[in-house]
Amino acid sequence: MKSALLFVLLSLVSFDIQSQTRRLPANGRPAIRSATPESRKPKSAAGTRASQVNLPIRRVILYSNGVAYIERRGIVSNHAEVSLSFKQSQVDDVLKSMVVLDLGKGRIGAVSYNSSAPPSSRMAEIPFAISAATDGNNGGGLAGVLSQLQGARVVVTTTNRTVIGSVLTVEGRHAQIDADKPPVTTHRLVIASDEGALTAFDLADVRTVQLADEGSRRDLSEFAHAAAAARRRDAKTIVVTSEGNGKRELVVSYIVAAPIWKTTYRVLLDPTGKPFFQGWAIVDNVSEEDWNGIELSLVSGTPVSFIQPIQNPVYRYRPVVPLQDDLNLKPQTYEPGEDSGGAGSLTGTITDASGGVIPGAAVTIMNDSTQQSFEVTTDSQGLYRAQNLPAGVYTINVSVTGFKKFTGTNLNVRPGTRSKYNPHLEAGSISEVVTVTAAEEDVTARQVSELPLQGRNYAGLLALNPGVGGGRGAGGGGRRETLSNLISRRESGVEAETTSSEVGDLFEYRIDQPVTVPRDRSALIPILQTRMEGERVSIFNENSQAHRPMSGMLLKNTSSLTLEDGSLTVIDGDSYAGEALLERLKPEEERLISYAVDLGTLVNVSSEDGDREPTFLVRAVNGVIEAHYYDTRKKVYTLVNQTDHPRVVYLEHPLDEDEEWELTDETEQPVTKTANHYRFRVSLEPHQKREFPVVERSEQIDSYQLSGFTxxxxxxxxxxxxxxxxxxxxxxxxxxxxxxxxxxxxxxxxxxxxxxxxxxxxxxxxxxxxxxxxxxxxxxxxxxxxxxxxxxxxxxxxxxxxxxxxxxxxxxxxxxxxxxxxxxxxxxxxxxxxxxxxxxxxxx
The missing domain is CATH 1.10.287 (Helix Hairpins)
Structure with missing residues (x-):
């Protein structure tokens, strides 16, 4: 019977539904409808259609804070409408970040999107219902649809006649066609003509049923659209319009949530220990569209980003002020007593689990007996008020984004009284933390469209890249300016120069070659391949290894790129040597990296008792004689090179947390000092044994009060x-x-x-x-x-x-x-x- 339902949907509407609806093409990409929509101009004899043009993704910038900047561009002509499909979770980010530019003489119009109401609520407003799994029994199928159109004017066409009238009823009959089989149910449609004649049709003989009145056709069309939206529950379409003449380039850019990009590195050590460095980036295309030959940039750092629910309509509470009664025109009425009948009211404050008030919550109060409902919204203090409620027992439902739906039952409202009820809402399965940061002043699409374009590289308006410098076109052919650079040029009225790829703590990896990543696929993209300065070393820290140091390297970032956190695999010669973690490394910065245990070097640590050095200073301060001296402590590192090759060992000696102890002059000075360690460089010849003492001292004071001096x-x-x-x-x-x-x-x-x-x-x-x-x-x-x-x-x-x-x-x-x-x-x-x-x- 599913085929019968399809027959209904195709036959009941004689006018062209497709002329009133916008759909994505079969390949899933957003399309542009050029030319004036048929719903807005008279149809020509030929019935022209708007051409559909793809607006593909041309540029993607992935940020390490979990967002992606998407830039689309394409050629449009005349009046253009661009339909972009997004997941429901992406719409808030798109609405607060979308930038639309028409680089010709076109003018950007409104950006519209479909209602946020669920399809079920939209279908509930239509005066009939059709189940996708319906059949011909129990009032289903074509008979079930026609039975819900009782009173509607229809044009019924059979093989030999056409009759116009109003639907009266659909009757079912059981016919015994075969004695060996159960009875078959048949249906007959009964309509009444304008002349009052009743005509019955066997539905098996009916070829088409055309709805004659506009209201019924509109209801059926809206039901079809709602059913299609329900089939793809997570989809939402945003339509961008542009008015103009001739062909021109249109740009749409926005921000959406995206997986963070990751880095991973390889280091190849030659026989002399010099490193050759490779850096790779892992990117994930989790969208429903392929990235074909796009310009890809990767930005490190953590710019402020947040989610703000702006796609759903928001209503504020307004008090209901009744009209003032004219006492001279009607009799006065008096409020009844508690037991004499009349109306009451229900009020309260809606809070969360922590006691914070919740504004903007939708409150529905329903009378259990009459099913009459009253709807109010909480104000900025979380207060709701429902007045003039008939006495009775009520049920209250509270719903608001981010919290579980609340239902309260058995609420008694007495006549002439004000009842109070304070619901407490619980957070839903998804909680969102919002950080507002002052944003920079926005440049409107109108200001951009009014900029003079003669003699200007207007294509640069496409490359909208927040906080990042200029990029390279996806199709090759040289460098072009970003949108931020073009808007900041002198001709635009804003003077600013930002051409560096590093802005504060943000750094951009710009991939010079076009990148292709199919949808639902990931890619490993090379971002760096160069020789760097460094050497093989061993690293000893008593708290990490008791007697054996770690094999590692001293790496200096001699490239112009900032290396983000990531894993590092070391290849020594032609074999795997180990792995390490690399923390963020800026240009010209050095870092020790360890990747294996050095079994060729032995280190023993011994501590010696401290001693008191002679007093070196005596002074009188505020009636007190102070005698200053040093206490000392000593630790000896005994290093043994057990190999036939020279070794360089970096000793990490713990730094006193209170900084009361300092190195003595007899101790060799460290090559560097970190927040927690002194770092000493010790060279060892083959099979050499060497003692490396570290002596520290702490200043002490003996005090003598002069008032009690003996x-x-x-x-x-x-x-x-x-x-x-x-x-x-x-x-x-x-x-x-x-x-x-x-x-x-x-x-x-x-x-x-x-x-x-x-x-x-x-x-x-x-x-x-x-x-x-x-x-x-x-x-x-x-x-x-x-x-x-x-x-x-x-x-x-x-x-x-x-x-x-x-x-x-x-x-x-x-x-x-x-x-x-x-x-x-x-x-x-x-x-x-x-x-x-x-x-x-x-x-x-």
Missing amino acids: RRELELFIARKYVDENTRAALEVIIALKDKVAGAEARLQEVSKEVGEITQDQQRLRENIRAMSGTSIGSAKDSSDLAGAEAKKLIARYFVKANEQETRLEQLEKDRRLLVDEHSRLQAELGSAIRGLSLDRKLK
């Missing part, structure tokens, strides 16, 4: 000859003053101690006097009483002693004040002597 320390300084006679005398004065200060402090302590003892004794006397005054004297009535008399004597004695102590306290206070003054004076003299000490003595 005579014993002075005697030590004199014995070690740290000080001369003048400094010795100054130190003697400091020590004497320090002793006087200590004596004054001792006397002050004695005074303070005696004052404390007197104070404590006076407290005892006061307590005794208070106790005796409150008992004996207070209760005595007769002055001749013996107990009272004794108490008076004792109290009088206490008063006498207290008076003597007060006199002593007064004297002690005078002494304390004198001692404090003396201590302050001595302390000031000591500080002045310390500050006045000048000592900066270098020792042998």
